[in-house]
Amino acid sequence: xxxxxxxxIFPIAGLGTRFLPATKSVPKEMLTVLDRPVLEWSVIEASKxxxxxxxxxxxxxxxxxxxxxxxxxxxxEILRKKKKSKELKSIQFQNTLGNxxxxxxxxxxxxxxxxxxxxxxxxxxxxxxVILPDDIILSDQPATQQLIKVSENNxxxxxxxxxxxxKKEVSKYGVIDYKKRIxxxxxxxxxxxxxxxxxxxxxxxxxxxxxxxxxIFKVLKNLxxxxxxxxxxxxxxNYLIKDPGILGHRFKGNRFDCGNKxxxxxxxxxxGMQDKEISRNLKGLIEKL
Numbered sequence: 001x002x003x004x005x006x007x008x009i010f011p012i013a014g015l016g017t018r019f020l021p022a023t024k025s026v027p028k029e030m031l032t033v034l035d036r037p038v039l040e041w042s043v044i045e046a047s048k049x050x051x052x053x054x055x056x057x058x059x060x061x062x063x064x065x066x067x068x069x070x071x072x073x074x075x076x077e078i079l080r081k082k083k084k085s086k087e088l089k090s091i092q093f094q095n096t097l098g099n100x101x102x103x104x105x106x107x108x109x110x111x112x113x114x115x116x117x118x119x120x121x122x123x124x125x126x127x128x129x130v131i132l133p134d135d136i137i138l139s140d141q142p143a144t145q146q147l148i149k150v151s152e153n154n155x156x157x158x159x160x161x162x163x164x165x166x167k168k169e170v171s172k173y174g175v176i177d178y179k180k181r182i183x184x185x186x187x188x189x190x191x192x193x194x195x196x197x198x199x200x201x202x203x204x205x206x207x208x209x210x211x212x213x214x215x216i217f218k219v220l221k222n223l224x225x226x227x228x229x230x231x232x233x234x235x236x237x238n239y240l241i242k243d244p245g246i247l248g249h250r251f252k253g254n255r256f257d258c259g260n261k262x263x264x265x266x267x268x269x270x271x272g273m274q275d276k277e278i279s280r281n282l283k284g285l286i287e288k289l
Contacts, residue, residue, distance in 0.1 A: 002156035005148050005211065007053040007122060008046045008129035011114035012039065012062065013105040018260055027062040029133055031264070034271040037068060038258050040094065042133035047097040049145035051129060054098045055121055057105050057114045066102060069094045110230025112220050119217040127156055130233075132208025136267050138274070139253025147211045150185055150249045158216075158240055161209035162186065162248040163255055170200040174234050176248050177201030184250040188241055193227060193234045204248060206234075207255055216240060 016028025023031075029039035036044075043054055058065060072091055079088040105117050115130055122128050129144055137143040147159045162176065171194050180187035192201060210233070219236045226232040240246050256270065257263035272282045 002213075003123070003126050004050070005127050005129060005151070006051060007055060007126070008051045008131050008144070009055045009057060009115055009118045010039070010042065010131050010133055011057045011105075011111055012065065012133060013057055013059040013108060013114060015108070019264075027065055028259075029062070030064055030068065031258075033136060033256075033258065033264070033267045034275060035090075038136060038264075039065065039133045040068070041136045042131050043069075043094075043097050045137065045142045045144050046129065046131060049129075049142045049148060051144065052098050053101065053121070055101045055103065055118050057103050057117045060104055069097075069100050071095060108230075110225070110228070110232055112223060112231035112233040112236050115212075115233060116217060116220040116231065119220075122214050122217070124214055126214050127151065127158070127211060128214075130208075130210040130212060134257060134259035135208035136256045136258055137207070137209075137251070137253045138256070138267075138270055139251065141252065143207075143209050143251045143253055144211075146251045146253075147209055147249055150247060151211050154185075154247060156213075157245055157247050158213050159185075159211040159247045159249050160188075160237070161207040162204045162250045163207050164250065165203055165205050167197050167200070167203055170195060170197055170203055170205060173205035175200045175202060176204050176206065178204070178248065184252075186248040186250075188246045188248050190241065191234050191237050193232065204250065206248075207251070209251070210237075213240070213244065215244070 012029050016023035019028050030037045033041060075091060076088060103117050105114050143161055147161060151157055151159045175192050175195055176188050177190040178186040179189045216236055219239045220231060223231055223236055226235045237246060256267035258267050273279050
């Protein structure tokens with residue numbers, strides 16, 4: 001029997017070159033959307049979805065991430081003395097999100113390799129999430145929870161998040177072909193990484209949320225390097241399509257690609273418009289632009 005999904009892997013060892021020079025000294029995952037780092041928004045989503053174990057596959061250059069999710073006794077004491085209860089609760093909040101484990105990825109060898117680095121922390125016959133924090137998703141029901149429910153209703157089948165994009169945009173993403181559709185779920189027959197628009201099998205693209213089974217690790221272990229001489233997760237997923245099969249699910253919510261400047265700005269504006277303290281003034285500022 002498959003266990004409840006309680007673990008999530010966050011691959012965060014990337015260099016963040018699209019945000020240089022800011023990311024020369026600050027991990028891209030620590031750039032803030034509204035008042036929280038990009039990474040924290042994804043951890044909050046996972047926690048709200050029932051995930052208890054947060055596994056970060058990171059690099060030795062990102063100690064600030066460890067510090068962010070650790071206790072800050074001195075700062076907490078200062079805030080207590082100043083009676084800043086709101087601020088105190090905001091920095092204690094990170095400690096309530098789950099248990100944190102940090103694994104070093106020695107070299108950037110691809111997303112598949114990053115996932116493989118965490119294999120020892122996933123039990124046999126256990127499903128788990130892979131969450132790419134560059135993708136922030138604003139939704140009423142957490143996107144991760146949506147995937148978990150789809151899996152539970154389909155014999156604990158692996159599920160990946162999907163989004164519809166314009167045909168001209170498909171070359172930026174992994175794209176699915178499918179043989180059957182039920183509502184917003186699709187029985188995937190093939191995954192193609194960044195196809196040309198005329199060769200794309202659909203305009204349903206993969207978003208950075210994957211509910212996977214432990215069988216993926218055996219596939220990754222024996223997988224030869226693919227595009228860019230890296231271990232590609234997409235290549236491994238194509239093996240799982242054969243057995244046990246993979247569903248794609250078009251989630252309800254708005255995704256913001258914080259891996260690029262425009263998506264990052266869009267995320268800040270959208271989250272700002274949801275914030276009661278600043279939404280009214282922010283709207284006025286936008287109207288003046």
